[in-house]
Each structure stands twice: as C-alpha cells, then as structure tokens.
Amino acid sequence: MIAxxxxxxxxxxxxxVANDHIDLDVAQGEIHGLLGENGAGKSVLSSCIxxxxxxxxxxxxxxxxxxxITSPFDAIRLGIGMVHQxxxxxxxxxxxxxxxxxxxxRRGIQVDRKKVLRDIEKLFxxxxxxxxxxxxxxxxxxxxxxxxxxxxxxxRGADILILxxxxxxxxxxxxxxxxATLRRLKAQxxxxxxxSHKLKEVFALCDRVTVLRRGxxxxxxxxxxxxxEILAEMMVGRRVFFEFPKERVEKGGVLLTLREVSTNPPGxxxxxxxxxxxxxxxxxxxGVEGNGxxxxxxxLVGLRRPxxxxxxxxxxxxxxxxxxxxxxxxxxxVPEDRHRLGVILDFSIWENLxxxxxxxxxxxxxxxxxxxxxxxxxxxQKIREFxxxxxxENVPLRTLSGGNQQKVVVARELAFEPSLLVACQPTRGLDVxxxxxLRNLLLAARRKGKAVLLISADLDEIRALSxxxxxxxxxxxxxxxxxxxxxxxxxxxxxxxxFDEAGVASSS
Amino acid sequence: xxxxxxxxxxxxxxxxxFAALGGCLCERVGVxxxxxxxxxxxxxxxxxxxxxxxxxxxxxxxxxxxSGVAWGYVIALLTVRFYGNQIVVxxxxxxxxxxxxxxxxxxxxxxxxASEAVxxxxxxxxxxxxxxxxxxxxxxxxxxxxxxxxxxxxxGLRLRAVGENPQAADTAGINxxxxxxxxxxxxxxxxxxxxxxxxxxxxxFFAWGMTSGRGFIxxxxxxxxxxxxxxCLLASLLFGLADALQMRLQAxxxxxxxxxxxxxxxxxxxxxxxxxxRATPPARYEPYKKE
Ligand SMILES: Nc1ncnc2c1ncn2[C@@H]1O[C@H](COP(=O)(O)OP(=O)(O)O)[C@@H](O)[C@H]1O
Ligand SMILES: [Mg+2]
Numbered sequence: 152m153i154a155x156x157x158x159x160x161x162x163x164x165x166x167x168v169a170n171d172h173i174d175l176d177v178a179q180g181e182i183h184g185l186l187g188e189n190g191a192g193k194s195v196l197s198s199c200i201x202x203x204x205x206x207x208x209x210x211x212x213x214x215x216x217x218x219x220i221t222s223p224f225d226a227i228r229l230g231i232g233m234v235h236q237x238x239x240x241x242x243x244x245x246x247x248x249x250x251x252x253x254x255x256x257r258r259g260i261q262v263d264r265k266k267v268l269r270d271i272e273k274l275f276x277x278x279x280x281x282x283x284x285x286x287x288x289x290x291x292x293x294x295x296x297x298x299x300x301x302x303x304x305x306x307r308g309a310d311i312l313i314l315x316x317x318x319x320x321x322x323x324x325x326x327x328x329x330x331a332t333l334r335r336l337k338a339q340x341x342x343x344x345x346x347s348h349k350l351k352e353v354f355a356l357c358d359r360v361t362v363l364r365r366g367x368x369x370x371x372x373x374x375x376x377x378x379x380e381i382l383a384e385m386m387v388g389r390r391v392f393f394e395f396p397k398e399r400v401e402k403g404g405v406l407l408t409l410r411e412v413s414t415n416p417p418g419x420x421x422x423x424x425x426x427x428x429x430x431x432x433x434x435x436x437x438g439v440e441g442n443g444x445x446x447x448x449x450x451l452v453g454l455r456r457p458x459x460x461x462x463x464x465x466x467x468x469x470x471x472x473x474x475x476x477x478x479x480x481x482x483x484x485v486p487e488d489r490h491r492l493g494v495i496l497d498f499s500i501w502e503n504l505x506x507x508x509x510x511x512x513x514x515x516x517x518x519x520x521x522x523x524x525x526x527x528x529x530x531x532q533k534i535r536e537f538x539x540x541x542x543x544e545n546v547p548l549r550t551l552s553g554g555n556q557q558k559v560v561v562a563r564e565l566a567f568e569p570s571l572l573v574a575c576q577p578t579r580g581l582d583v584x585x586x587x588x589l590r591n592l593l594l595a596a597r598r599k600g601k602a603v604l605l606i607s608a609d610l611d612e613i614r615a616l617s618x619x620x621x622x623x624x625x626x627x628x629x630x631x632x633x634x635x636x637x638x639x640x641x642x643x644x645x646x647x648x649x650f651d652e653a654g655v656a657s658s659s
Numbered sequence: 660x661x662x663x664x665x666x667x668x669x670x671x672x673x674x675x676x677f678a679a680l681g682g683c684l685c686e687r688v689g690v691x692x693x694x695x696x697x698x699x700x701x702x703x704x705x706x707x708x709x710x711x712x713x714x715x716x717x718x719x720x721x722x723x724x725x726s727g728v729a730w731g732y733v734i735a736l737l738t739v740r741f742y743g744n745q746i747v748v749x750x751x752x753x754x755x756x757x758x759x760x761x762x763x764x765x766x767x768x769x770x771x772x773a774s775e776a777v778x779x780x781x782x783x784x785x786x787x788x789x790x791x792x793x794x795x796x797x798x799x800x801x802x803x804x805x806x807x808x809x810x811x812x813x814x815g816l817r818l819r820a821v822g823e824n825p826q827a828a829d830t831a832g833i834n835x836x837x838x839x840x841x842x843x844x845x846x847x848x849x850x851x852x853x854x855x856x857x858x859x860x861x862x863x864f865f866a867w868g869m870t871s872g873r874g875f876i877x878x879x880x881x882x883x884x885x886x887x888x889x890x891c892l893l894a895s896l897l898f899g900l901a902d903a904l905q906m907r908l909q910a911x912x913x914x915x916x917x918x919x920x921x922x923x924x925x926x927x928x929x930x931x932x933x934x935x936x937r938a939t940p941p942a943r944y945e946p947y948k949k950e
Pocket of ligand 1: 164167168169187188189190191192193194195196
C-alpha cells in the first residue's frame with residue numbers, strides 16, 4: 152500500500168527551481184530515505200508536503216486519494232508530522248506545553264493536564280523516551296529537544312513522519328539512539344521519510360532511498376541494490392572517491408611541540424599532553440567529543456592559558472603568546488564552530504575573507520584606511536580559487552551553504568601561507584562534495600610541506616587523512632595508533648579502555 | 660501605611676495597572692506597544708466626548724473602549740499584517756493621540772486645554788478599599804482573569820507560543836496572525852480602560868495630556884512585573900504608592916512642588932535601571948513573515 156505519493160511536484164523561488172517535477176512513492180511502514188546534497192531541494196519538498204510551502208504545480212496523494220494541503224494544520228489533520236531541520240520549539244515553554252501546543256486536550260476552558268500526562272506517558276512507552284515534562288525547553292540539550300519534537304509529532308497522531316536531517320545536530324551516541332527509536336516506530340506501523348546527506352545513516356536505517364540533485368529526482372532504489380559509491384554518484388553527479396590517495400611526503404623537522412600541557416577548568420582539564428607535529432604530516436586527534444579536544448585547540452591558538460607545561464613552535468616558546476602573535480608566526484585555525492568563532496554571518500564574503508588579517512600590508516592603505524580595491528580583488532581571486540559558489544563577493548555570508556561558508560574560512564586561513572593548520576571538525580555538517588573538496592585541501596597543504604593538526608569526531612575522516620593518530624580520552628592522550636589499525640582498537644581507546652586491552656603501548 | 664494612603668495607592672495604581680496588563684498581552688504575542696499612552700489618551704477623550712453628547716457615562720465608557728479596540732486593530736494591521744516597525748507605529752499612535760484630542764477639544768469646547776465637566780461613574784464602597792469607582796475592582800478582576808487565561812487555558816498557551824516562536828506555533832498548526840491580532844486588540848482595549856478611569860472615574864473631564872506618562876509607567880510596571888498579570892499588579896501598586904506619596908507630600912508642602920511631582924518618575928527610572936538589564940522579555944519583537 153502506498154501511503155504517500157507525489158506526482159510532478161514543482162516549486163520555484165524566483166529563478167531558482169527548488170523542486171522540478173518530483174515524483175515520490177512512499178510505502179506504508181517503510182523508512183524511506185531522501186538523500187541529496189545541500190540545496191538539492193529536500194527541505195523544500197518536505198515543506199511542500201507539510202503545507203508550509205505551496206507548490207507551483209503537482210499533486211499529492213495520501214492512501215491513494217488526492218489531497219490539497221495548504222497549511223501545516225491540514226497536514227496534521229491528515230496524519231502527517233514533521234520534525235524540522237531547525238527545531239520548532241518554544242524555548243520558554245515546558246516540555247509538555249510544547250508537546251500539546253495547538254492540540255491541547257481540554258476540560259471546560261482549561262487544559263486537561265491529567266489527560267496530557269496520561270497521553271504522553273503512553274508515548275513514552277511507544278518511543279522508549281523518558282523526559283521530565285515540566286522542564287523548560289531552553290534548559291535541555293539538543294538531543295533531548297529533538298525527542299520532544301518527535302513526541303510532539305506523535306501526539307498529533309501522525310502516521311507519516313518526515314524527519315529533516317535529524318542527525319545533523321546530534322552526537323554519534325544520540326544518532327544511535329534516534330535510529331533505534333525510528334526502527335521502533337516503524338515496527339509499530341509508522342511510515343517514515345528520513346532526510347539526510349549522510350550515507351552511513353541511510354544504509355543503517357532505510358528500506359528504500361530516493362536521491363535528489365539540484366531540484367530533480369535522480370532515482371529511487373531499494374537499499375539492497377545500493378552501494379555508497381552508487382548513491383554518492385547519484386547525489387553529486389560524478390564519481391566520488393572515498394579513498395584519498397595519500398602520496399608519500401617527505402616529513403620535515405618538528406614544527407610544534409607540546410610538553411606536559413595541563414589546564415584548569417572550566418572545560419575538560421588537560422592532563423599532561425605531549426606530542427610533536429612535523430611539517431609535511433597530518434596528525435589526527437581522535438576521540439569522542441568533549442574529551443578535551445576543544446580545550447587543547449584553545450591552548451594551541453592562544454585562547455586558553457595552560458596551568459603547566461609548554462608549547463613550542465619552531466623551537467620558540469609560545470606558551471604565553473597572544474592569538475595575534477601566533478597568527479603572525481604562521482599558525483592558522485579552522486574553528487570547530489564556525490558561526491561562533493570563524494565568521495560573521497551578516498558580513499559580506501569579502502569582509503569575512505579578511506577578518507583578522509585586515510591590518511596586513513596588502514589590505515591597508517596608509518595608516519588608517521583599508522585598501523578596499525585590493526581586498527575586493529583578493530576576495531574575487533579566492534572565490535575563484537576555492538570554487539566558492541556565490542553571485543559576487545558582496546552577498547552576506549549567511550546566504551551561503553555550509554560548505555561554501557567553510558570554504559571562506561579555509562581560504563582566509565590559508566591565504567598567508569601558514570606553516571601549521573589547526574583544523575577542528577573541518578567537514579562537520581557539510582555535504583559530500585564539499586567534504587571531499589575540503590579533505591583534498593588538507594592533503595594539498597600537507598603536500599606543500601605544511602603541518603596539519605586534524606581534530607575530528609569523524610573517525611573515518613581521521614583515518615583517511617592522518618599519518619598518525621592520537622586518541623584523547625578525558626583530557627589525556629591515551630594512545631597512538633596507525634591510521635590503518637582497525638576500528639575496534641580505536642573504539643577501545645576512545646572508550647577509555649586501557650592500553651593493554653587495545654593491544655598497543657602508550658606513547659608517553 | 661494609613662488606610663487612606665493605602666486607598667490612594669490603589670486608586671493611583673489602577674490606570675498604571677490597565678496599561679501594564681494591556682502592554683503585557685501585546686508583548687506576550689510579540690508586539691511592543693509603545694502606543695499605550697496614546698491609546699489611553701484617546702480613550703479618555705472619547706469617553707468624555709460621548710458622555711458629553713449623550714449624557715450617559717456608560718455610553719461614554721463604551722465609546723472609549725471602542726477607540727481602544729480601533730487603535731488595537733490599526734496597530735495589529737500595521738505591525739502584524741504589514742510588518743511595520745513597532746516603535747515607529749507606537750510613536751505614531753502617541754503623537755496622533757495628542758494631536759487629535761487637542762484638535763477636537765478646541766473644536767468642541769473651544770479650549771485645547773480642558774473639556775467641560777461631564778457626569779462620571781459613582782463610587783462603590785468596599786471594606787478597606789474604600790470609595791472607589793468600579794474601574795478599580797475591574798482591574799483586580801482582570802489581573803486574575805488574565806493570569807488564568809494566559810497560564811491555564813489552551814488559548815493562553817497558544818498566545819504565548821505565538822509571541823515567543825511564531826514559526827514553531829505555525830508548524831504546530833496555529834494561525835499566527837489571528838492570535839497576534841487578538842493579543843494586540845485585547846491588550847489595547849484593556850489599556851484604554853486606564854484612560855477611561857482617568858477621565859470618567861477620576862477627574863470627570865478631559866484635560867489635554869492627562870495621562871501624563873502613565874502609559875509608559877505601565878510599560879515599566881509590566882517589565883518589573885516580568886510580563887505576568889500578577890507581577891503587573893504588584894509593580895503597579897508600587898508605582899501607585901509613589902504617586903500617592905507624591906500627593907501627600909504635596910499637601911504637606913515641605914518640598915518645592917516641582918521636585919515632589921518628579922517622585923513617580925524617579926521611582927520608575929530607579930526601578931528600571933536596577934532591573935531592566937536582567938529582565939528577558941518572553942517574546943521576539945519581530946514581524947512574522949511566511950515563506
Ligand atoms: N524560502 C526560500 N526562498 C528562496 N529560495 C529558497 C527558499 N528555500 C529554499 N530555497 C532554495 O531552494 C533550493 C533547495 O533548498 P533546500 O530544499 O533547503 O535544500 P536541501 O536539500 O539542502 O534541504 C536551494 O537552492 C535554496 O537556496
Ligand atoms: Mg535542508
């Protein structure tokens with residue numbers, strides 16, 4: 152039985168055709184993956200189905216009958232529920248208020264709290280969630296908020312659930328939990344549309360998958376017939392290489408040395424961190440997030456003062472140097488949270504491209520004025536060099552996709568030929584093509600003899616790019632592994648299991 | 660506190676309370692109503708005008724209330740439907756209210772300063788509260804009715820959701836425009852009661868600018884009361900007390916009257932400067948646009 156069918160759905164925004172004659176069939180009780188690069192039209196398609204956007208043409212059928220959905224209200228009434236990419240919760244309302252909002256059970260003119268609690272209790276059983284219902288949303292971590300969204304959708308009696316990139320904001324553990332919940336809902340007969348651009352999740356969860364590219368449907372196939380290579384090619388439109396050819400690069404001398412670095416809270420305290428990075432190598436730092444990686448980076452770029460130990464760069468003690476001095480010396484930083492530390496979203500691309508470097512000679516005219524002409528031509532050159540897709544250098548950075556925003560950051564950081572690049576989660580949240588591009592950039596930097604310190608929660612990324620890998624756990628380096636070592640060994644170290652069990656000797 | 664001072668406090672708190680409650684409802688749906696002052700003044704004027712023409716205070720009351728509803732619609736239309744800037748619209752209402760009442764006063768009574776006296780509402784005696792017009796009692800009732808409405812009923816929940824995250828409310832199937840408009844219209848109507856209290860309950864004539872900043876003090880009371888009706892009541896009583904004391908001191912004649920007149924405003928400034936930085940409003944004051 153086909154639960155949801157879409158025929159010839161088209162949606163334009165001005166000149167952009169976000170959805171171009173899309174056909175889609177979703178069978179009852181299946182988990183249907185909707186896969187595509189950023190900007191492929193996944194969110195627009197689901198918003199059309201949910202009644203947030205009005206399609207320009209096309210028809211939608213539910214259980215074989217044509218329906219006209221003009222608002223979320225209609226969609227909810229017809230049993231469609233949606234968990235949005237950006238969570239749609241009211242921060243200062245409680246968990247239960249958010250769940251019942253718009254569908255409040257009533258006793259007289261009051262909200263019937265007893266019934267609310269009973270109903271939600273039932274949903275707890277169905278989903279396996281357990282939440283404090285009176286807590287304010289604002290106080291909850293993002294993974295829990297998403298559970299509230301799912302409960303909200305189920306509370307409205309949805310049979311068909313659309314989840315728009317639900318894993319983008321989650322940690323790996325939370326992702327596992329979410330996938331388990333979705334399987335559980337499927338077992339109860341719910342139909343689920345799971346939007347993602349992460350192949351791994353699609354393989355772990357979906358029965359069938361439909362791929363979109365640039366607003367058009369490329370095809371639908373059962374997951375059994377798909378391979379990562381096939382899906383990636385469908386998404387990107389050309390072959391994608393999951394293996395990154397690592398040429399042999401002659402390693403140079405030691406560039407960066409950490410000697411017994413330790414820090415105080417706030418944050419995870421570092422405990423006696425020591426390692427060397429040579430030019431021409433990529434040193435990977437693996438580990439479950441929140442084990443001191445952020446603190447380590449802060450020490451390296453000068454945002455956190457160590458309690459003890461020393462940081463040497465090119466033989467010089469920089470333990471107490473300011474961030475600015477470190478930039479001058481040639482330490483570049485691609486921050487973990489680019490929106491917080493890397494860019495200013497409402498500034499234009501050219502402004503973002505010189506941020507932090509605006510006082511460098513080529514961008515200055517005399518003592519107090521910027522050389523706007525030079526900056527703009529610099530920006531245009533970088534846009535070309537890094538294949539940043541934008542109409543021109545004046546548009547605000549906010550309007551760019553995540554991949555292009557990250558390219559702006561990397562273009563700026565590499566512009567002055569640093570000798571060390573500290574890259575934190577450089578491909579987080581990016582789509583396949585942008586990820587591939589950025590990983591190749593890191594390899595190119597290595598080829599040019601730069602040193603790269605790669606901090607990533609994505610173990611596949613670390614293993615694909617690094618020459619050596621250190622594993623961090625609770626503020627310590629608990630071991631060094633070759634990137635070829637198997638995943639099981641990594642897993643043990645990342646979980647804090649002793650070195651002996653993992654079969655390697657401690658490096659320090 | 661003597662009983663008579665207490666009664667004066669309650670009386671002086673009443674117009675501030677109406678302004679605060681009205682402002683609170685508007686802000687809960689995400690609209691800063693800077694125009695409270697103008698709304699109150701307009702209502703005070705039309706209350707007197709209709710009473711003057713018909714001789715029936717009740718009709719005057721309804722006329723003034725209608726002007727509040729009308730202002731509410733205008734503000735909602737401009738800020739909710741047409742995404743107008745709330746500060747600009749509110750300021751416009753204030754300026755317009757001052758100008759309109761002066762102009763019509765001049766036309767009708769031949770003086771832009773004050774109207775002729777009209778019949779007002781009789782006082783009702785209640786133990787402890789003393790001789791007060793029904794506005795005072797209505798104010799108290801409204802506090803608890805609104806508190807109940809906002810925090811116990813489904814519509815109150817939706818109203819709060821619409822102000823704080825309109826997109827979330829929209830995706831939950833709530834008609835955002837309808838609830839925003841509702842909040843602004845009812846809020847403005849409640850504020851207009853404050854003006855009516857001044858002109859029909861208190862003075863029984865219209866004087867130009869007679870609201871003398873109480874709309875703004877009401878906004879302050881709303882912030883100090885953390886955007887809840889009961890909080891608004893407590894804050895209004897504080898400002899009412901300042902007003903009542905001011906009148907006492909005036910009668911004693913120990914300080915120059917200009918200085919004494921400043922007291923309520925000084926209290927407002929002190930309270931707000933000590934507090935406002937720490938108060939986070941419950942809503943976003945941005946127009947909600949779809950698509
Ligand atoms: N509200 C909008 N106005 C204009 N263009 C939009 C809007 N929403 C999406 N688009 C454009 O439609 C295309 C598809 O976007 P979207 O569906 O969000 O992609 P994704 O597959 O990453 O979810 C993009 O080019 C995007 O810029
Ligand atoms: Mg999307």
